[in-house]
Amino acid sequence: MIEVEVKAKITDFNAVKKMLKKINAEKDHIEHQEDSYFNSPIKNFAETDEALRIREVSVNNISKTFITYKGPKIDSQSKTREEVELEVENPKKIAKVFEHLGFKKVAKVIKNRTIYNIDQYIISLDEVEGLEPYMEIETDLEDGSEFEEELNKIFDIFKKLGINDGFERTSYLELLENKDS
Template identity: 60%
Template structure:
């Protein structure tokens, strides 16, 4: 799957929620996410622009755990990249396996995320521990689909919501790494 994603720093969750409501976006779910990021023993993911994480999500009483690999970004305007994700049962054991074969824990990123749906967009308002508020808009595509049209539509939606700057191509992990080095 190709994930076409753009994120922007926002001033206020309330302001954006009101704008999303006005255009007809629907709240879909709210969850807590904990992402444990790892670096490879073979290549430095910070240099190759890849990511490997274990994500634990909690929504009400439901917990889900996923391993996600994100490939290098494939354009200069967004975070468009290949993504492979797989559900697992035990984050701690998976983390132990990764560490036993040489992967190193980099950082844990925690956030509360409110999801919205609008047409074929997934929109999230992200309250990340240690960072200011952000909003992400994404569309998932098949590997063979052209991402440039999807990317343009995402930027058009941002503009419709009154957001024309504050865009960020770096991940929350990278933003936290810069902040706390």
Template identity: 45%
Template structure:
């Protein structure tokens, strides 16, 4: 599957428009730990490997996710492979034993809203980065990506989003650390 995703910077007024116009699915807390490949530079190949721990309504879920390179110039669209895991600590241990290193853990709260069949909006408050809005849909083939991106972009603009962002939270956080002299 291809995850078609458009992200923009948000403020409280954008968050309120979403809350007024769409149905809340649930509020979640995410802890995303990203890993560095021992032989390949994911920054150069535009890939990512992470373990996500997601908590909501007293539940706990964890996933191992591979994200392939972006396939669209105007969005964060990419192939995504995600599998549920039952023990994130043991999976982290396996990755470490294979030579993977933890890069960074990003924490955020996320409100998920239903827009239309197959379209979801996420309101994210990312620790250290601020407020963002993401809208996503799944595509089963690349031929429909461009039109889907256009539709998603228009929805965000109608909600007052003026500034869009293709970089991942990981990329933004790493750039922030370099700017503040924290990256090593």
């Protein structure tokens, strides 16, 4: 699966929410996410532009856990990349398995995410602990053959929302790490 994703820094969530209503985006839900990131014992994911995480998601007191691998970004203007995700049962046991295999937990990213939908696009308003507000727009493709077309459509949605700058290719993990250095 290829995840086509663009992120932008936002100054005013309320203004964005009004614009989302104007373009008929529908509010879906609010979720709390805690992402634990791991580094490989055989290569440095920061150097290879990959990521391995365990994500714990809570929506209305219902929790789910996912393991996600993200490959290197495939273009110069977005966060588009291969993504493989699997729902699992117990985050502590999965972390233990990773650690026994030599993976090291390197960081935790905590956020509250308000999710909207418009057509096949997911729009997320993200409040990340330690960062300013951000918004992501994404969609998934079976393969990467149409990613440029989808990327243009995502940028069109940003334009309709009045967002023409503040775009960011780095992950929340990288933004937090860069903030501390």
